[in-house]
Amino acid sequence: MSDKIQAQHLARKAMLYVRQSSAYQVSHNLESQKLQYAMQDRLHQLGWHEVEVIDEDLGRSAAGTQTRSGFERMVAEVCLGRVGAVAAREVSRFARNSREWQQLVEVCRVVDTVLIDQETVYAPRLSNDRLLLGLKGSLNEYELDLLRQRSVEARREKARRGELIITAPVGYRKTEDQRLEKDPDLRVQEAIRSVFRQFAAIGSVRQTLLWFLEHGLQLPACTPRGEIHWKRPYYGTVYQILTSPVYGGAYAYGKTESTIYYEGGEPRKRDQRKPRDQWLALIPNAHEGYVDWDEFERIQRVIHANVRLGGQAGAPKNGEALLSGLLRCRRCASKLTLHYTGNQYDALRYTCHRAWLDKGQPRCIAFGGTRVDAAVAQAVLRVVQPAAIEAAIVAREEEVHKHDEVLAALQRDLQAARYAAQRAQKQYDAADPDNRLVADELERRWNDALVRVEELESRIGQQSYASGQLPPAQPEEFTELATALESIWPHADARLKKRIVRTLIHEVVVDVDDTASEIVLVIHWKGGVHTEVRVPRRRRGQNATHTSPEAIDAVRQLARICPDLLIASVLNRNDLRTGRGNFWTQERVTSLRSHHQIPVYSSERRAAEGWMNLTEAAAFIGVSPKTLRLAVEGGDITAEHPLSNGPWIFNRNSLNTIAVTELVARTRARRGRPEIPTAQQGSLDLSTT
Structure with missing residues (x-):
């Protein structure tokens, strides 16, 4: 027995600290666990009869980024003077950061508790041992940093070559040569393609999600084991598919970074997305994508433009204001804001008060928006009337195509449901009928699968009937459409009208001519042409709407x-x-x-x-x-x-x-x-x- 162990140490209990850094080590490094638990024999040989094992921190890192309840409980017991010795296989098991290591050494010094590892006994009250413990703590921390640095640099070099693939996203499989290939399941492929097709037609992530929910369609998702299961889509699911470069055929790595912050004195890890120019690797055309890279880039620009930030118009919404986010003040170059007033909040008004809010200067301009919207709508209709017939035919064809796409998705779901029902039937037939505990459960699963098949067959019948009600587009049906646009426009969906306007117009520079009592609009069309439109300003007390x-x-x-x-x-x-x-x-x-x-x-x-x-x-x-x-x-x-x-x-x-x-x-x-x-x-x- 070491001469550093005194009677007062043996009179108190000893605590054995057992820890491994990750769940993988807990599951696979079993020999290390056995060696750590074997330290109980060494403590008994040193003279302790009462040995308490603390192993609740298995799978937790000691780098200082995770809360270790076992370590905290051990330090608390030492502070109360109940512990004569704390032991571990190696002292690096206690802590890999200076803060917790120095805390443990200082507490042991104050209450006269020794530290024990496989090699020796340390008495913190002795200056030489305290110096040795300090050096070991620094070396443990440095060793962890060195191992982490080597691992990170190796990963980065492999990522720069496009060879580091951790997990394959839904819709892809990882090959043996560390590349991505499309999932062989055609149902998965078509579901992901339909996300991109609907976004191309709608132009909004949320509206794409609502389209899937409206038709009751599901999207695939990956389990941690890499298995595919189908579930009701959420916004994050659709957004992840539309913004992940892997679906554009590109390899990307280093899109996020982890930062450490402290909350309530405890360290917390936060992941945040980095700008694209700070990604570690971005290699286009690395594998086959669901859309080409140019189309993927266009989708990112549309999603970015849908965010109402930095003067952008934002995504079209249900409000009746046609020029929301498109009006710019000619006097101060600020974007005009929109307000809905009136008892029914149906009277729209555009105002420019950024100079008043930011600098305390007088407000620029303000005016009612009904007449302005009507004037711009007339200008837009004059532009689109020559192509009205062609656009209507294309719209009818797209409507028919949408019905066919929903029908095809339901038929794929039906094929998968029938396979699941046949598989459930085989499992039921293979079970022992006398074992009712198993047979009843398999019978219930078979019935659920049959109900799913019946539900999908009913939905396919309804969808087929709805598709049959849409006749093919004939050009002669739309001969009078060009002249009927003005009557159709007021009853069209607000989001559709805004998308048409934003497709044609870049922005509208507006000013108020007080002398002529007119609102002066300069329309900047996407093609580079500018048009000036003057709208009489409504006087106070004058109603913009009249009964017919x-x-x-x-x-x-x-x-x-x-x-x-x-x-x-x-x-x-x-x-x-x-x-x-x-x-x-x-x-x-x-x-x-x-x-x-x-x-x-x-x-x-x-x-x-x-x-x-x-x-x-x-x-x-x-x-x-x-x-x-x-x-x-x-x-x-x-x-x-x-x-x-x-x-x-x-x-x-x-x-x-x-x-x-x-x-x-x-x-x-x-x-x-x-x-x-x-x-x-x-x-x-x-x-x-």
Whole structure:
């Protein structure tokens, strides 16, 4: 026994610290574990009867970047004076960084605890041992840095040659000669290609994700063991496929770096992405990609442009503002910001206040956006009208292609599901029927696989029916499209309109001419041409939206025989809307009448002036409503019909004519006996009232 071990050391317990740096070492370096646990025999030989083994830090590095609960518990026990010796196979097992190593040595010195390894016993209170422990701690830290440096440099040199492949991403397999080749599973290949195809058509990562979710399509993913499984896609899945250079046929390494920061006194590791010019290796055309490198670069530019950052327009959204992110102030060269105001937040307004926010200077310009958007839309329509027919044919073909692509993906899923069902059936048939614990589980799996097959067959049937409803595009169907663009544009999707505008327009420089009370727009087209457009500025109190004259005239005529509530119902039934696109209500009809000075409905005035509907007029002259309506449509009798799906309006004076008398005489002369009395006949059609 060493003379450094005293009675006070043996009176306390000894602690044996067992550690390995990684999970791989724990699983494979079993001989090292046995040697470390064998240190218990050495402690017993040195005189300790109570030996506590601390092995909860197996698989954790001692470099200082991971929390080691076992080491902390050992130091705490030493501080409490309960430990006479701490032991390890090599002292490097305790710590590989100076902070924790010096902490352990200093605590052992204060409470008089010895350190023991396979070779010797160290007493920290002795200056020579303390010097030796300090040197060993420095050497342990240096040794770790040296090993890490050698390993990192070897990896980097191999990566610069494009030969370092850690794991193969989904859609690829790693070959024996350290190269990547496409996964032989065609279902996996087509799923990844469909991601790129949909992004090329939509231009947004999120909208591509929503397309997959809308059609219930799955995407492949890799398990840690390299096995493929299918799951519901997430944004990160689609974004990773679209931004990873490996799918563009390039080898890339060193895209991220790890930094150490401290949180609550504990070190934490953070991974962050580096700019492309700082990557260690980027080798285009290193293997076969799912898209070529030029297409991959174009996709990255589109994704970058979708981020609303640094004056960029950002991805098209659902808002109605057509020029969001495209307007630039002529006075201060700042981008204009967009605000939605009004009770319904449907009135858009463009403002430039960067100078006021950043420098405290007066605000530049501000104006309503409805007229400006309409003027730019007219300019865009004039540009796209010559190619409208060709674009419509291409759009119809793309729509048919999308349906076919969904159908093909579902058929691939069905083929995989049938294979899974057959495999489950074989497993069930191979099981012992008397072993119900196994047979019942295999039967349940078989039933689940059959349900999946039935679900996919049903979805394929629905998709096939929907695809059959789309006839092939014929050029003669679109001959009038060029002239109908203006009527189609207001009802088109907001995102689609913004994508069209951003495809044609680089930016719009805007200023306000206070003298002429005009908004001056200079449109910078993508081809390099500039166009100036002047829009009259809306004065205060002037509404940019107006109710259609057709609706106003209809209200003026219907007010003779209908109250406001019934007028609102008739207007809505004829698909007429207010100037802001809202449905009509009794209050809105009342407001319209008041603004245009239309008298309110009155039954007394109606009777005095002689206004009647079709049913009342027919009863007044003694014929059926249908007979009277046919006479009016034939031009024999005068009546008003302001809306096609609304009531007829007659005046008593127009019924006291010779034509009406002759109509009544002809009707009575050929009238037969009706099977159902006229009083019991009814109709729900407003046009017959």
